[in-house]
Amino acid sequence: MKAYAIVGQLVGELGLKGFxxxxxxxxxxxxxxxxALLPRLRxxxxxxxxxxxEKILLAPDAVSVPASNAPTPAIIP
Incomplete structure (x- = not known):
């Protein structure tokens, strides 16, 4: 969420060029x-x-969180 907010601000500064x-x-x-968007952002x-x-997204301890519409694996007891 933190990276998303920063990216939104940076892209917003591009004006129409960044639409x-x-x-x-x-x-x-x-x-x-x-x-996946990092190359375009760069x-x-x-x-x-x-x-x-990049520090937030590419940090060694960055955790991958599934997208909201991605299927969640079933937990088998």
Whole structure:
């Protein structure tokens, strides 16, 4: 959630230039969605500004959380 908020702010600063990227960010679901967008974000946003997002998403202890519409594995007792 923290990375999503930072990305939203950074893309919002791009104005009309970042409109399509903003739509992609809004469509991204969860951790995997934001990681998949990193190449596009790196093309559009200054590397210094993007470091905080990369630190959050690519940290060794970053936890992958399934997207809200992804099937949840059944727990077998």
């Amino acid at each position: 399509r990227l903003q739509l992609a960010v809004e469509k991204a679901q969860g951790y995997e969605g934001l990681v 093309e559009a946003i200054d590397a210094r500004k993007l470091r905080a997002v």
